[in-house]
Amino acid sequence: MRLSRRQMLVGAGLAAGLGPWLPAMAQPRTGGHVRAATMSSSTGDTLDPAKGALSTDYVRHAMFYNALTDYDAQLRAQPCLAESLDSADQITWHATLRSGVRFHDGSTLTADDVVYSLLRHRDPATGSKVRPIASQIASVRAVSPRDVEIVLTGPNVDLPSILAQSHFMIIKAGTTDFTSANGTGPFRCRLFQPGVRTMGVRNEDYFRPGKPYLDSLELIGIPDEVARVNALLSGDVHLINAVNPRSARRVRDSGTHALLETPSGLYTNLIMRQDGVPTGNPDFVLGMKHLFDRQLIKRALFRDFAVLGNDHPIPPIHPYYRADLLQRELDLDKARYHFARANLPSTPLPIYASPAAEGSVDMASVLQEYGARVGVRFAVNRMPADGYWSTHWMKHPLCFGNTNPRPTADLVFSLFYKSDAAWNESGWKNERFDRLLLEARAQGDEGLRKEIYGEMQEIARDHCGTVVPVFINQIDGYDQRLKGLVPVPIGGMMGYRFPEHVWWEG
Structure with a gap:
């Protein structure tokens, strides 16, 4: 596989490498200040790309850093800081860096910066969220100031896509202080107040000519969706994410605002910890999977801004989606049968939900209602959005998660389903699944690769302790x-990469 400089130049022009993303006749304008609000913000906000966990982090990192590769609108990996990335065997990869790229402090990007940035993910002290993914990297070395060799522990055809993740954005060699940001990105960090706001100003030395278009960009978090929509409609902010489908008409009818709908692999899932009681009981897991009214969730909770899920993380829009798997549906008789076999306690089972996991509070209420019909009582604990991920997610036998889309099947399976993954939410372990994951990484034949991923979807659907009702x-x-x-x-927000690409016509 090779990502060449020619590929980069083909997409160049008006959008400086991302021409297909823009309307054919669009004429970007320079100037203006934009304020954006995402659904999360906390004292855990970070300027360290390796530690990004929430949408606010991803946007913030896109303001100040770049990766070796980047995604286009079809999620294909394209050159970014690396003008080429190629391999003959999918194990040893060679990257050639762009010349003349500068960090915000004026220093020149070199291979040493790439070596430092990639290898730090393997150090437990870094606290990298993608450490399981980075464990595939056996070595990284500087061949010359502009050339890097990356050797993997085994073949992986997805490396260009992996390196486009915001976690793998490049920082200056030796950086340990993240109270500010020293990246190569489109904005320079003017202000960073965790849990409050982030301010960036245009990087006049950005390597993509003409970009960014904005003079400055401010990023804040507004966890409450109603407050976020109110801030948009009042003009306090100009862009928000995670609009509730119930608010969609209100935004559309304003006359001055619009919606951007993005089909995706985003899902809110019920997590049943396999090390908990009774959630670790296979009959309890199957009972819960049959208790979900997916059609109701799609229609009533998400106003049809969703598609049905089938208890695995690969959405129907994905090229590896297995369409022939029998769609699991609401079946109270099967749920009652499995719950009877699970020997449940007589006390109510607590479910932890939060607005932080989109739709989870309403899903929990629906489960409570259907549970009563089959003789199972649930106690819904609604937790505030602030602090939910650090205090409750994966901390209770029965709770909800919310997973952002990932560009490849390998990434979502490696991060959330592999036995030793830090974000293996239900704590399940399946040796067959883990072996297939490694086989898929090495398989260059797309047909065979799709078959492998298809079997993995079936295994997760039937055995993993999670329910994915809709995407x-x-x-x-x-x-x-x-x-x-x-x-x-x-x-x-354009895969959280909007800062570089938008402009203001106010």
């Missing part, structure tokens, strides 16, 4: 004077 279309709301936004299926 949620991401809905952003924006001021119509903000131009250049297009859907990118990895996530809202």
Whole structure:
């Protein structure tokens, strides 16, 4: 596989490498200040790309850093800091860096910076969220100031896509202080107040000519969706993510704002810890999977801004989606049968939900109602959005999660389903699944690769302690004077990469 400089130049022009993302006749304008609000913000906000966990982190990192590769609107890996990335055997990869790229402190990007940035993910002290993924990297070395050799522990055809993740963005060699940001990205860090706001100003030395278009960009978090929509419609902010489908009409009818809908792999899932009681009982797991009214959730909770899920993380829009798997549906008789075999306690089973996990509070209420019909009592504990991920997620036998889309099947399986993954939410372990994951990475034949991923979807559907009822279309709301936004299926706000690509016509 090779990502060449020619590929980069083919997409160049008006959008400086991302021409297909923009309308054919669009004429970006320079200037203006934009304020954006995402659904999360806390004292855990970080400027360290390795530690990014929430949408606010991903946007913040896109402001200040770049990766070796980047995604286009079809989630294909394209050159970014690396003008080429090639391999003959999918194990040993060679990257050639762009010349003349500078960090915000004026120093020149070199191979040493790439070596430092990639290897730090393997150090437990770094606290990298993608350490399980980085464990595939056996070595990284500087061949010359502009050339890097990356050797993997085994073949992986997805490496260019992996390196496009925001976690793998490049920092200056030796960086340990992240109270500010010293990256190569489109904005320089003017202010960073964790849990409050982030301010960036245009990087006049950015390597993509003409970009960014904005003079400055401010990023804040507003956890409450109603407050977020109110801030948009009042003009306090110009772009928000995670608009609730119930608010969609209100935004559309304003006359001055619009919606950007992005089909994606986003899902809110019920987590049944396999090390808990009774959640570790296979009959309890199957009972819960039959208790979900997926059609109701799609229609009533998400106003059809969603598609049905089948208890695995690969959405129907994905090229490896296995369409022939029998769709699991609401079946109270089967649920009652499995719950009877699970020997449940007589006390109510607590379910932890939060607005932080989109739709989870309403899903929990629906489960409570259907549970009563089959003789199972649930106690719904609604937790505030602030602090939910650090205090409750994966901390209770029965709780909800919310997973952002990932560009490849390997990434979502490696991060959330592999036995030793830090984010293996239910704590399940399946040796067959783990072996297939390694086989898929090495398989260059697309047909065979699809078969492997298809079996993995079936294993997760039948045995993993999670329920994925629907995949949620991401809905952003924006001021119509903000131009250049297009859907990118990895996530809202153009896959969280909007800072470089939008402009203001106010």
